[in-house]
C-alpha cells in the first residue's frame with residue numbers, strides 16, 4: 001500500500017557550469033542558466049510504501065510524515081537560493097533530478113526500514129522527476 005504526503009516549497013536556483021561559456025550554458029540549460037537566478041514553486045510528493053498497520057489502519061502516520069518533511073526539507077530549502085544558501089548544492093547542480101536525489105537521502109534515514117520511499121518532485125506543471133533510491 002502506498003500513501004503520499006504533498007508539500008510545496010519555493011526556491012531559487014540557477015543551472016550553469018562554471019567551466020562553460022555563457023553561450024554554452026544557455027544552450028544547455030536555457031533560461032534556467034540566467035545569471036540572476038529565478039524561482040520555482042516546487043511540489044514535493046513523498047510516497048511511502050509499506051504494510052497497513054493492524055492497530056492503526058495506517059501505513060504511516062501522515063501527520064508524522066508532514067512534520068518530518070517540514071523539519072528536514074521545508075526548513076532547509078523553502079525561500080532559499082539553492083545555489084547560494086544550501087551546502088547540499090555547493091558542488092551539485094540544483095536540477096530537479098538532483099534536488100529529488102538530495103531530498104530522498106535526507107528522508108530515507110528518518111524512516112523505518114520497513115518502508116520503501118519514493119520522492120516525486122514537480123518543478124513545473126509539466127516537468128516532473130521521481131527518485132526511489134535506485
Ligand code: NI
Pocket residue numbers: 013031032038040
Ligand atoms: Ni529553473
